[in-house]
Amino acid sequence: MFFEPYKIKVVEPVPITTKEERQKIIKEAGYNVFNIPAEKVTIDLLTDSGTSAMSQNQWAGIMLGDESYAGSRNFYHFKDTIKSIFGYKHVIPCHQGRVAENIVFSNILEPGDIALSNTFFDTTRANVLSKGGIPIDVVIEEAYNPDIEMDFKGNVDLNKLEEVLKREGDRVKIFVFTITNNSGGGQPASLKNIREVSRLLKKYGVPLFFDTARYAENCYFIKEREKEYKDKSILEIAREIFSYGDGAMMSAKKDALVNIGGFITLNDDDLAEKIKQTLIIIEGFPTYGGLAGRDLEAIAIGLKEALDEGYLNARIRQVRLLGNYLIERNIPIIKPIGGHAVYLDAKKILKHIPQSQFPAQALTCALYVEGGVRGVEIGSLMFAEKDEKSGKINYPKNELVRLAIPRRVYTDNHILYVGEVINEVFNKRENIKGLKIIKENKYLRHFTAILEEIN
Ligand SMILES: *Cc1c(COP(=O)(O)O)cnc(C)c1O
Numbered sequence: 001m002f003f004e005p006y007k008i009k010v011v012e013p014v015p016i017t018t019k020e021e022r023q024k025i026i027k028e029a030g031y032n033v034f035n036i037p038a039e040k041v042t043i044d045l046l047t048d049s050g051t052s053a054m055s056q057n058q059w060a061g062i063m064l065g066d067e068s069y070a071g072s073r074n075f076y077h078f079k080d081t082i083k084s085i086f087g088y089k090h091v092i093p094c095h096q097g098r099v100a101e102n103i104v105f106s107n108i109l110e111p112g113d114i115a116l117s118n119t120f121f122d123t124t125r126a127n128v129l130s131k132g133g134i135p136i137d138v139v140i141e142e143a144y145n146p147d148i149e150m151d152f153k154g155n156v157d158l159n160k161l162e163e164v165l166k167r168e169g170d171r172v173k174i175f176v177f178t179i180t181n182n183s184g185g186g187q188p189a190s191l192k193n194i195r196e197v198s199r200l201l202k203k204y205g206v207p208l209f210f211d212t213a214r215y216a217e218n219c220y221f222i223k224e225r226e227k228e229y230k231d232k233s234i235l236e237i238a239r240e241i242f243s244y245g246d247g248a249m250m251s252a253k254k255d256a257l258v259n260i261g262g263f264i265t266l267n268d269d270d271l272a273e274k275i276k277q278t279l280i281i282i283e284g285f286p287t288y289g290g291l292a293g294r295d296l297e298a299i300a301i302g303l304k305e306a307l308d309e310g311y312l313n314a315r316i317r318q319v320r321l322l323g324n325y326l327i328e329r330n331i332p333i334i335k336p337i338g339g340h341a342v343y344l345d346a347k348k349i350l351k352h353i354p355q356s357q358f359p360a361q362a363l364t365c366a367l368y369v370e371g372g373v374r375g376v377e378i379g380s381l382m383f384a385e386k387d388e389k390s391g392k393i394n395y396p397k398n399e400l401v402r403l404a405i406p407r408r409v410y411t412d413n414h415i416l417y418v419g420e421v422i423n424e425v426f427n428k429r430e431n432i433k434g435l436k437i438i439k440e441n442k443y444l445r446h447f448t449a450i451l452e453e454i455n
Contacts, residue, residue, distance in 0.1 A: 002317065005310035006408065009056060014414075015039050015372070022369045030450030031365050031435050033374050042372030043410065043418050048340045049213075050096075050253035050260055051406035055305055058257065058298045065294025070285055072293040074300070078263075081300040085235065085307070086212075086242045088265040090272035094283050095290030096262045097213060097251025101127040103282070104209065104249055104264060107274040108173050109133040116164060117176040117211070118156045119143065119184045122382060124176060124211060126443050133173075136164055143184045144397045146334040146345050151225040153336070154181030154218070155193040158200060165204040175201050176249075178211040179218040179241070183378065185400075186214070186319075186338025188221035191229060191240060198244035207268070208245040213254040215241065217339035220312040234307045254340070257302030257407055261295050311408075315339075319405050321412060325419035331426050334400065341404040344422070346379060349429055350399075355380050357434025357454060360399040363425070366432050367401070371421030375403045381437075382446040 017025070017040055029035035038044060044051070054062075066073040079091040094100050101124050109115060111132025118139040120128065128135040138160040142148045156177070165172060177197065180188045201208045219237040222229050229237055242248065247266025252258050266272055276286045283290035291299075305311060316339060323337035332345035346353075346360035353359035360379035367373045379399035386393050403418065425432075439450040 048404040053408040061297035074296040078296040093289035100249035153187035
């Protein structure tokens with residue numbers, strides 16, 4: 001018999017709205033769920049980022065915050081914890097993952113330089129672009145096919161990687177290994193692949209950094225699926241992963257079980273010095289980096305809690321509960337089910353809406369109107385790019401709606417309610433209309449775009 005390895009001490013009411021209200025709200029929000037007040041969302045699966053429920057120990061840690069400007073006690077706990085997991089020499093806090101990206105890339109990339117990844121996460125990609133860099137994904141081809149069941153769909157295609165390394169030579173300045181691969185469906189990479197990528201990068205002298213937002217979940221999959229690791233602890237697996245790299249950037253808002261925070265950890269002394277200089281200009285002194293002492297404490301405690309196998313088992317199981325509910329009803333999702341989210345395949349569900357009319361965004365809006373469930377589009381609105389020369393629009397291969405499950409927040413009944421809402425929408429999918437953009441920004445337009453239904 002399964003049960004969660006924790007019980008609930010504090011509860012928060014779930015907002016209830018009517019369908020009529022929600023129809024009005026979605027229109028006012030410009031068919032963009034980022035513009036909906038959270039108090040009008042019943043089940044919020046917009047993101048698993050910064051939405052975790054903290055433990056009693058984390059809350060107790062918050063009360064032990066040492067708010068000294070420099071050298072806070074909590075910084076040392078934070079640093080020692082990160083060193084014990086990641087093993088790198090320098091630990092630099094910052095207030096979230098994208099700042100880590102910004103600071104690292106601004107010290108590594110010149111305009112025209114290349115940054116590689118299995119798949120860049122959207123903010124990571126945008127941070128490469130904003131430095132004039134060129135982001136290139138070298139994930140295995142299977143990652144783009146939502147029907148292929150594979151243990152490690154977050155793996156790098158070693159041929160693609162070596163081809164770019166050979167072709168571009170010194171222009172390649174960094175490899176960012178996203179574990180698990182968020183944009184690719186929360187799919188893990190294997191330790192074997194990480195080892196091989198590391199070997200290739202060493203041969204070409206390119207530093208390997210990990211984007212470790214969900215590294216603990218990646219470790220869980222390695223333990224589950226890579227035979228030689230089945231008797232290793234999650235911590236042992238993590239240590240081995242990081243032993244193959246030169247550093248990591250982390251959004252602590254995911255696998256550190258906190259609501260805000262991040263860090264950079266690395267071995268290179270010169271780069272660490274430069275990073276600290278940039279940090280002082282944009283985030284703060286290197287022992288707090290845009291965070292309060294209490295935040296550093298909560299991160300240190302949360303990092304350890306997320307390595308607990310009982311916790312990880314409950315977490316991954318709940319994501320699978322939703323995924324399997326949908327598979328049983330023949331609702332197309334990305335397979336296999338990833339670590340933090342279920343991804344609806346909007347291209348298959350809304351065959352009547354072309355990519356130019358944002359099918360995944362239309363489906364996202366339909367879920368909100370039907371049951372107050374908020375997911376997020378990962379498709380054309382997020383990724384379609386206009387070729388400046390030809391004016392032609394390049395569409396992404398997939399149109400997905402991501403339903404990210406916050407950690408330790410919802411019960412199985414909430415998750416099954418979400419399943420029912422999706423099923424309702426699926427049964428009347430022919431009625432869903434395409435969308436067009438009224439207003440958009442240059443970077444990360446999906447956060448702020450205003451859209452309208454095409455009638
Ligand atoms: C969330 C995330 C980031 C960015 O982190 P923020 O804390 O949201 O700024 C970077 N990479 C991955 C893989 C992420 O999931």
